[in-house]
Amino acid sequence: xxxxxxxxxxxxxxxxxxxxxxxxxxxxxxxxxxxxxxxxxxxxxxxxxxxxxxxxxxxxxxxxxxxxxxxxxxxxxxxxxxxxxxxxxxxxxxxxxxxxxxxxxxxxxxxxxxxxxxxxxxxxxxxxxxxxxxxxxxxxxxxxxxxxxxxxxxxxxxxxxxxxxxxxxxxxxxxxxxxxxxxxxxxxxxxxxxxxxxxxxxxxxxxxxxxxxxxxxxxxx
Amino acid sequence: xxxxxxxxxxxxxxxxxxxxxxxxxxxxxxxxxxxxxxxxxxxxxxxxxxxxxxxxxxxxxxxxxxxxxxxxxxxxxxxxxxxxxxxxxxxxxxxxxxxxxxxxxxxxxxxxxxxxxxxxxxxxxxxxxxxxxxxxxxxxxxxxxxxxxxxxxxxxxxxxxxxxxxxxxxxxxxxxxxxxxxxxxxxxxxxxxxxxxxxxxxxxxxxxxxxxxxxxxxxxxxxxxxxxxxxxxxx
Amino acid sequence: xxxxxxxxxxxxxxxxxxxxxxxxxxxxxxxxxxxxxxxxxxxxxxxxxxxxxxxxxxxxxxxxxxxxxxxxxxxxxxxxxxxxxxxxxxxxxxxxxxxxxxxxxxxxxxxxxxxxxxxxxxxxxxxxxxxxxxxxxxxxxxxxxxxxxxxxxxxxxxxxxxxxxxxxxxxxxxxxxxxxxxxxxxxxxxxxxxxxxxxxxxxxxxxxxxxxxxxxxxxxxxxxxxxxxxxxxxxx
Numbered sequence: 001x002x003x004x005x006x007x008x009x010x011x012x013x014x015x016x017x018x019x020x021x022x023x024x025x026x027x028x029x030x031x032x033x034x035x036x037x038x039x040x041x042x043x044x045x046x047x048x049x050x051x052x053x054x055x056x057x058x059x060x061x062x063x064x065x066x067x068x069x070x071x072x073x074x075x076x077x078x079x080x081x082x083x084x085x086x087x088x089x090x091x092x093x094x095x096x097x098x099x100x101x102x103x104x105x106x107x108x109x110x111x112x113x114x115x116x117x118x119x120x121x122x123x124x125x126x127x128x129x130x131x132x133x134x135x136x137x138x139x140x141x142x143x144x145x146x147x148x149x150x151x152x153x154x155x156x157x158x159x160x161x162x163x164x165x166x167x168x169x170x171x172x173x174x175x176x177x178x179x180x181x182x183x184x185x186x187x188x189x190x191x192x193x194x195x196x197x198x199x200x201x202x203x204x205x206x207x208x209x210x211x212x213x214x215x216x217x218x219x220x221x
Numbered sequence: 222x223x224x225x226x227x228x229x230x231x232x233x234x235x236x237x238x239x240x241x242x243x244x245x246x247x248x249x250x251x252x253x254x255x256x257x258x259x260x261x262x263x264x265x266x267x268x269x270x271x272x273x274x275x276x277x278x279x280x281x282x283x284x285x286x287x288x289x290x291x292x293x294x295x296x297x298x299x300x301x302x303x304x305x306x307x308x309x310x311x312x313x314x315x316x317x318x319x320x321x322x323x324x325x326x327x328x329x330x331x332x333x334x335x336x337x338x339x340x341x342x343x344x345x346x347x348x349x350x351x352x353x354x355x356x357x358x359x360x361x362x363x364x365x366x367x368x369x370x371x372x373x374x375x376x377x378x379x380x381x382x383x384x385x386x387x388x389x390x391x392x393x394x395x396x397x398x399x400x401x402x403x404x405x406x407x408x409x410x411x412x413x414x415x416x417x418x419x420x421x422x423x424x425x426x427x428x429x430x431x432x433x434x435x436x437x438x439x440x441x442x443x444x445x446x447x448x449x450x451x452x453x454x455x456x
Numbered sequence: 457x458x459x460x461x462x463x464x465x466x467x468x469x470x471x472x473x474x475x476x477x478x479x480x481x482x483x484x485x486x487x488x489x490x491x492x493x494x495x496x497x498x499x500x501x502x503x504x505x506x507x508x509x510x511x512x513x514x515x516x517x518x519x520x521x522x523x524x525x526x527x528x529x530x531x532x533x534x535x536x537x538x539x540x541x542x543x544x545x546x547x548x549x550x551x552x553x554x555x556x557x558x559x560x561x562x563x564x565x566x567x568x569x570x571x572x573x574x575x576x577x578x579x580x581x582x583x584x585x586x587x588x589x590x591x592x593x594x595x596x597x598x599x600x601x602x603x604x605x606x607x608x609x610x611x612x613x614x615x616x617x618x619x620x621x622x623x624x625x626x627x628x629x630x631x632x633x634x635x636x637x638x639x640x641x642x643x644x645x646x647x648x649x650x651x652x653x654x655x656x657x658x659x660x661x662x663x664x665x666x667x668x669x670x671x672x673x674x675x676x677x678x679x680x681x682x683x684x685x686x687x688x689x690x691x692x
Binding site: 002003006007010013014017018073076077078079081082084085086087088089220221 | 505508509510511512526530531532533534536538540541542543544545546547548549553557558560561562563
């Protein structure tokens, strides 16, 4: 894992300096939630189900942005090539970018959570840890996928349009599991084990797949 | 040689399809509950089998492409994806046609149809990549990775969607189709139809694969020609 | 020669259908220096990219350190230092941070000290805490040179290293490259015109219609050369 620390520190430093990504992700989360609040009549659609759904929708949209941004930092001045030239194992680059994406998504997720609590009048004092755990599992799985596929967004013509089209169907199982688990946590029932198992299985599967396949995605010109 | 296999295959498809059609429409007894509409089942299930199996082939071709590198693997994966998409669309259409008379709606979110829909979206993503992005080895590698990742996902999709549906039984009735085959003639018809559709799939893939191979070879020839002109200084 | 550090056989490269390089035969002995001269778009950057493992050849073989660049492990990459048209520098990091980052990536033992040393060597120590975003092209180029050499590579691949440099900058970078070569580093540089490094014997090559040939000074170039030396070394 040589170079992992240097890479992650560099990405964090850059983000702390510009704050661009965190701002963009938080804004995205807010805007999506606003749309949802107005789109669904909350006298009809209410409660933990709606809140969980809204939370995950805004996370997914923010996440797609986050994955792009984790890579975008390498776009200037050809730094991506600089990265490819460096004596790094390709999986190390994957792990570092994955970490950055998770960090961005956690920030966005925290913002979304605060907003959801506000907009849906929830009391989550008892559930905060379980909810955070479920969200973290989902964020991890999404980042694993998105980091792998975002390179395609960067390198292929029309790639940025493609990223959502590619990620969303593959993310469906984690989305289902995440929303269901979050809803039941918000309803006070704790997260059902089967949903957690699916989330964990998803994460393990796609982090491994990303680890193994990343070098093929980086390739040569 | 390849075209002879293709011809034989073509004729087998014709024969098998005709046998299947006869059996489905003339021979097999009508099912008690659902009536004549149930016969769609003998097309719907084989199409589903082909659609899912084809996706596995796309992934396997992708693995070989990343591992061994020959353009032929990429073309094979591409052909399977296109034909598989066709059959996947047919599953959704036949499922819809079946749902309407039975439950009165064109679409239901039951577990199998939902899973097939997700598969359809994955196919769509793969084909969109190939359609939009340029035709380079790098894009071929991307496609291979997507095929592999999506195929790995399918089992989890099946499990999670099934769980999703069983927890909300009030929303809709799960379709029984597929496992209530009392009459042995139904089983035979299903198997024959399965065979016929598999042959059809193989034949269509051969056709499409042949076209893609030719296009790849043409590309190689164009590159070679350009290089020769370059060498001769006439480019 | 002893096992060449770079060698190619019948190397060719096309981008899609467009050929760029053909029948390239090249050998570089360890510790030697070569310059590849060519116009814009002639393929010299592509050639360097192939040596670095960033671009895959379409035909032929290329071996760097006896291995195919596409199969490079980190061990090989550590021995290469590259400068490209793009600087590989992060605009929002300071000069010092950029150097420290790359020094760390390349496993330099005392990366903080190395960054300080190299900032001095390229004459940027007064700008160490400034963000690269505010640098002039020449300053960026000098920093990029430091970045390429900070980890003590045994092969330098420099794409037009003196472009955008003024006399002072040029002199500094030439000195640094010269010392590296004197210490046994091999060099492949590209340029628009022949480059001279004091104390270093340069093999001159040229890319002509995609082929790599020995460089021959042309008549018009000789005449133009006098004009160029009037205008100063920063040109051309």
